Amino acid sequence: MAAITDTGVASTAPARAKPSGVTQRVTKIVLALVLPVLLIVAWQMGGRDGAIFGGALPTPDRVWKAWMLWAFGNPGFGLNPYAGTWMANVVASAQRVAAGFALAIVIGVPLGILIGWSKTVSALVDPSIQWLRPVPITAWLPISIAIFGISGLGAIFLITIGAFYPIVINTTQGARDVERNWIRAALMMGASRFDILLRVVLPAALPSIFTGLRLGLGIGWTAVIVSEMVAVKSGLGYVLWDAYYVGRMDVVIADMVSIGLLGYLSDRLIVALEFAALRWRRMQSFNQ
Amino acid sequence: MGTIAFSNVSKTYGGTGGVQALSDVDFHIGEGEFVALLGPSGCGKSTLLNIVAGFEMASGGDVRFDGGGVTKPGPDRGVVFQEASLLPWLNVWDNVVFGPKVQGLPKDVYEPRARRILDIVGLSQFTEALPVQLSGGMRQRVGIARALVMEPRALLMDEPFGALDAQTRLSMQELLLDVWQKLKTTVLFVTHDIDEAILLADRVCVMKARPGRITRDIPITLPRPRSIDTLTDPAFTGFKAEIMAEMRGAHHHH
Numbered sequence: 001m002a003a004i005t006d007t008g009v010a011s012t013a014p015a016r017a018k019p020s021g022v023t024q025r026v027t028k029i030v031l032a033l034v035l036p037v038l039l040i041v042a043w044q045m046g047g048r049d050g051a052i053f054g055g056a057l058p059t060p061d062r063v064w065k066a067w068m069l070w071a072f073g074n075p076g077f078g079l080n081p082y083a084g085t086w087m088a089n090v091v092a093s094a095q096r097v098a099a100g101f102a103l104a105i106v107i108g109v110p111l112g113i114l115i116g117w118s119k120t121v122s123a124l125v126d127p128s129i130q131w132l133r134p135v136p137i138t139a140w141l142p143i144s145i146a147i148f149g150i151s152g153l154g155a156i157f158l159i160t161i162g163a164f165y166p167i168v169i170n171t172t173q174g175a176r177d178v179e180r181n182w183i184r185a186a187l188m189m190g191a192s193r194f195d196i197l198l199r200v201v202l203p204a205a206l207p208s209i210f211t212g213l214r215l216g217l218g219i220g221w222t223a224v225i226v227s228e229m230v231a232v233k234s235g236l237g238y239v240l241w242d243a244y245y246v247g248r249m250d251v252v253i254a255d256m257v258s259i260g261l262l263g264y265l266s267d268r269l270i271v272a273l274e275f276a277a278l279r280w281r282r283m284q285s286f287n288q
Numbered sequence: 289m290g291t292i293a294f295s296n297v298s299k300t301y302g303g304t305g306g307v308q309a310l311s312d313v314d315f316h317i318g319e320g321e322f323v324a325l326l327g328p329s330g331c332g333k334s335t336l337l338n339i340v341a342g343f344e345m346a347s348g349g350d351v352r353f354d355g356g357g358v359t360k361p362g363p364d365r366g367v368v369f370q371e372a373s374l375l376p377w378l379n380v381w382d383n384v385v386f387g388p389k390v391q392g393l394p395k396d397v398y399e400p401r402a403r404r405i406l407d408i409v410g411l412s413q414f415t416e417a418l419p420v421q422l423s424g425g426m427r428q429r430v431g432i433a434r435a436l437v438m439e440p441r442a443l444l445m446d447e448p449f450g451a452l453d454a455q456t457r458l459s460m461q462e463l464l465l466d467v468w469q470k471l472k473t474t475v476l477f478v479t480h481d482i483d484e485a486i487l488l489a490d491r492v493c494v495m496k497a498r499p500g501r502i503t504r505d506i507p508i509t510l511p512r513p514r515s516i517d518t519l520t521d522p523a524f525t526g527f528k529a530e531i532m533a534e535m536r537g538a539h540h541h542h
Binding site: 179181182184185186187188189190191192195199200203204206279280281283284 | 341342343360361362363365366367369371373374375376377386387390391418419420421434435438
């Protein structure tokens with residue numbers, strides 16, 4: 001009975017004393033900011049009269065000004081498309097990514113589980129997925145426009161296709177790697193085939209699924225920008241190309257930074273979900 | 289209830305010309321009997337258990353559980369795996385009630401039962417713990433509780449204490465003796481540990497490899513209830529000598 005009477009539940013606290021959580025977090029943030037700050041300073045110092053590279057690009061102060069006007073300026077009569085329209089465009093792009101990404105999950109996760117679980121489904125579906133996968137999302141643009149015209153639906157279509165591949169492939173991998181004895185134990189306890197897929201294969205595949213989600217979301221942001229540049233009349237991708245055409249490189253750069261921030265924040269969201277859902281997995285790994 | 293019968297059972301892996309894991313196995317376990325399968329690795333003892341469990345199919349012969357053919361796993365045969373094989377994302381409680389839940393039993397039937405069994409195996413204080421937070425012995429207690437909560441007619445145990453340290457193994461053996469004396473479920477217990485087989489079982493079936501077969505079926509007439517003290521009983525040593533001689537291949541049939 002030693003195991004129960006002595007320590008009971010194994011401790012998960014690290015043996016070595018670490019600096020307090022707050023200090024650690026502040027250090028991390030400071031380190032993360034070193035490179036961006038250096039870049040901005042060098043860029044600002046290298047410019048002259050608000051421009052760099054012989055006038056090809058604006059300096060950071062002008063980008064900031066343009067961004068603030070774009071975000072908080074008075075739209076007036078709508079004559080200046082870069083005054084007060086930032087939020088509307090962010091929302092338009094983010095909604096498309098959310099819709100396309102959700103659709104890719106709804107299709108990709110169950111399909112990946114079935115491919116990983118059933119040799120028949122794998123033989124039937126997997127070769128087609130592998131043939132279609134090398135076709136880049138940009139090559140789907142003509143078909144997308146032919147079907148959906150110049151509309152947000154085309155962007156959602158492209159995001160779904162782009163995010164689908166990493167989600168389905170990683171889910172398949174996770175479902176194939178489920179330990180045989182977990183399945184046997186569930187069968188022994190009277191679980192139906194459906195119960196096994198839902199209560200054993202899906203949770204066991206969750207670590208791989210999250211890897212697929214993060215990769216898929218990254219591709220989703222690429223897809224939304226590409227399709228908005230070509231085939232949609234709103235969103236950050238549309239603004240990016242439109243601003244370039246009228247020579248507003250300050251808006252172009254502000255737009256790029258916005259895309260980066262949104263992509264980063266949405267990835268953090270997935271990581272937070274993963275952190276909450278995979279406590280069991282985290283406790284098993286060496287590097288807690 | 290809980291009888292297991294093998295007639296002329298054989299198992300070959302890899303088709304014709306493959307490895308013969310079991311050859312002509314004939315044996316019977318009666319209701320409430322505790323039978324140990326003892327042999328070196330590769331003698332087919334786990335294969336035999338997997339066939340009773342319904343995880344694998346025999347290549348030839350006839351396998352019956354309570355008179356019916358065995359075609360698939362089910363909650364009437366509770367299996368305890370070597371490494372417990374708990375579902376790592378479920379806590380102790382959810383691992384134990386997994387079976388009743390997927391079988392659709394009502395909560396007011398299985399919850400008191402699960403609480404009673406967790407109490408018997410000494411885990412009442414640890415229902416919220418994840419498997420990774422438990423020691424090997426505690427994990428195996430959950431494995432036993434998960435099988436018992438289904439009130440199986442037979443308990444199939446595949447080297448359940450093989451991965452534990454000596455001291456924990458002794459306490460688990462005592463726990464199993466206690467539980468079995470209370471429930472009197474049929475037990476098929478696979479092990480390569482001679483002491484463990486004699487201490488626990490009513491009969492020890494000694495197996496040999498290439499091809500896997502049962503060479504001796506030795507009734508262990510030591511009185512019950514047994515405990516760790518049984519290990520030092522002179523009669524225990526007698527059984528041990530007999531089994532060791534059999535395992536070395538010295539055939540001295542009485």
